[in-house]
Amino acid sequence: MLEIKNISKNYPDFQLKNISFTVEKEDYYVLLGASGTGKSLLLEIISGITAPDSGNIFLDGNDITYKKTQDRKIVLVFNDRVLFPHLTVFDNIAFPLRYRKKRHTEIKEKVTELANLVEIEHLLYRKPGTLSGGESQRVALARVLAAQPKCLLLDEPLSNIDTQLRYDLRGLLRKINRHGQTIIHVTHDYEEAISLANKIAVLEDGKIIQYGTPENIFLYPKSEFIAKFIGVKNFFRGKLLSSDNSHALRLFETSGLEFYVLSAEDEGEGFLLVSAENVIISNAAIESSSRNMFKAKVIDVFPAKMGMEIVTDMGIKMTSIVSHESVKKLDLKKGREIWVSFKASAAKFIKL
Amino acid sequence: MMKNFNTLYLIFAILSGLILLFIIAPLLGMFFLTSGKDIIETVKDTEVTDSIWLTIRTSMLGTLLFSVGVVPLAYVLSRKKFYSRKLIIGILNLPVVIPHTAAGIALLGVLSRDTISGSIAEKLGFSFINSSAGIMLAMAFVSLPYLLTAAIDGFNAVPVRFEKAAMNLGASHFRTFFTITLPLAWRPIFSGLIMMWARGMSEFGAVIIIAYHPMTTPVMIFERFNSYGLQYARPVAIIFIVICLILFIVLRFFSRNKIDARN
Numbered sequence: 001m002l003e004i005k006n007i008s009k010n011y012p013d014f015q016l017k018n019i020s021f022t023v024e025k026e027d028y029y030v031l032l033g034a035s036g037t038g039k040s041l042l043l044e045i046i047s048g049i050t051a052p053d054s055g056n057i058f059l060d061g062n063d064i065t066y067k068k069t070q071d072r073k074i075v076l077v078f079n080d081r082v083l084f085p086h087l088t089v090f091d092n093i094a095f096p097l098r099y100r101k102k103r104h105t106e107i108k109e110k111v112t113e114l115a116n117l118v119e120i121e122h123l124l125y126r127k128p129g130t131l132s133g134g135e136s137q138r139v140a141l142a143r144v145l146a147a148q149p150k151c152l153l154l155d156e157p158l159s160n161i162d163t164q165l166r167y168d169l170r171g172l173l174r175k176i177n178r179h180g181q182t183i184i185h186v187t188h189d190y191e192e193a194i195s196l197a198n199k200i201a202v203l204e205d206g207k208i209i210q211y212g213t214p215e216n217i218f219l220y221p222k223s224e225f226i227a228k229f230i231g232v233k234n235f236f237r238g239k240l241l242s243s244d245n246s247h248a249l250r251l252f253e254t255s256g257l258e259f260y261v262l263s264a265e266d267e268g269e270g271f272l273l274v275s276a277e278n279v280i281i282s283n284a285a286i287e288s289s290s291r292n293m294f295k296a297k298v299i300d301v302f303p304a305k306m307g308m309e310i311v312t313d314m315g316i317k318m319t320s321i322v323s324h325e326s327v328k329k330l331d332l333k334k335g336r337e338i339w340v341s342f343k344a345s346a347a348k349f350i351k352l
Numbered sequence: 353m354m355k356n357f358n359t360l361y362l363i364f365a366i367l368s369g370l371i372l373l374f375i376i377a378p379l380l381g382m383f384f385l386t387s388g389k390d391i392i393e394t395v396k397d398t399e400v401t402d403s404i405w406l407t408i409r410t411s412m413l414g415t416l417l418f419s420v421g422v423v424p425l426a427y428v429l430s431r432k433k434f435y436s437r438k439l440i441i442g443i444l445n446l447p448v449v450i451p452h453t454a455a456g457i458a459l460l461g462v463l464s465r466d467t468i469s470g471s472i473a474e475k476l477g478f479s480f481i482n483s484s485a486g487i488m489l490a491m492a493f494v495s496l497p498y499l500l501t502a503a504i505d506g507f508n509a510v511p512v513r514f515e516k517a518a519m520n521l522g523a524s525h526f527r528t529f530f531t532i533t534l535p536l537a538w539r540p541i542f543s544g545l546i547m548m549w550a551r552g553m554s555e556f557g558a559v560i561i562i563a564y565h566p567m568t569t570p571v572m573i574f575e576r577f578n579s580y581g582l583q584y585a586r587p588v589a590i591i592f593i594v595i596c597l598i599l600f601i602v603l604r605f606f607s608r609n610k611i612d613a614r615n
Contacts, residue, residue: 095521095523099527
């Protein structure tokens, strides 16, 4: 539906080089990259606020590279929302509706509908200056949806928002996407990317260095940068089971294995992340505070940036990073049978 | 340390007090030196009231007419960073630094009957010389920089992101200007309008060269002082000052209310 082709733009301090990717209708496309990689600039170019030096943008097969920003139907939510401070929340949301010469009752109806969707009905007559970060992000979303964009662009929409509110907002973004809204979202937060995206592109140094599904990117990082940036070796898709008590241990099911985890999330599909530094290897079953312990076989040993990386097979692959001393002491080598354990609190569940 | 600090403030307070006195003393003195009877008689003098009304009206009309051009000009100078921008701003501010009688002479050079604009006006049945049209131009010539500067500051204070966002949401550039930029820059522009209006009303030098008659109040104060003396000039000055003060206080009050409604 939206095709970005060889977009380049030079600025004195950074540049975008030959960016190409394709977004299909109803995609939730996340551009993941460290700050300063030109992600915001890329969104400005796609939305028509800034012109590229070269390259083309196609929407439904039409070249829109030099089309006016007003006529593109690709609308950007700026990182700092940019709500109009002199207008009420109602008038902010109504802003894109008014130029279409809609009738007053129609506008009111539409604004109310959008306010309901983003759950801010009680804020309609406030001024933006009095809203919290989460509230203004909801208003900005309602306003952008009022413009009925073919593609919605979000620039770090969840930064500067408290953790709990961030979870709620993620839910809202998912809901908007499931209503059929195509979204491109840029972020530096891999958790955000995992929990929202159906496709991810990783940007480094003004270039896209890998695209694919979240599983693809995280399990098979194509470059050291991605591996380091993402920093997660043990990454499993599965299901968190229900629990009566959110403070108790929960069970996470993946490929026939069950792990104990600590999570306050609702039951359902998601990813489990276990950092390799927290995976303990021992010669025998040990009594410890680790709730997860499995018999496994070493299938690979190689040097990591710090220490050694031990890849084990316990039905699924689990990687551990240990010191050179431990490798010697435990005589870790290919084919050796060992025990692998990690604490329930060392496993992080990210809901889909 | 603390003691030094206090001494500093003490000295500065005394100096500030002197400055304040310098402004207030002549004004208050004028009120004390004028009898109520003189003021009442002057208020009844239609020559005086006509003149005050002429001054207020002409300056206001000039401010409003010229704002139609000055505000857009300020917007362009704020948004477009072209090469000669600073030079243009400098030229537009010239009337502030040149002597106003000189400004009047310069203006006369393009408005008198033997010039192109003068002869066009004559064909249309009026003249700039000794007319309220000429007074208006003289007032605008010297007071326009106040509006321009305030409006440029006002537009500079509106982040371009607001305009980008509005246009990206589908608004035309025109609609963006009138619904986003202008309202957000309104406060400084409004004080610029008041400044231009006030400066226009108080103008003497440029006005007296273009038009001795009809007589604006500053010219009348000068004329009465010259022909009859201080005692006759004072009541006119007092009435003019009081009316101007009332107008400004009322306007300030309204503009403040409007802004406070924002948040």
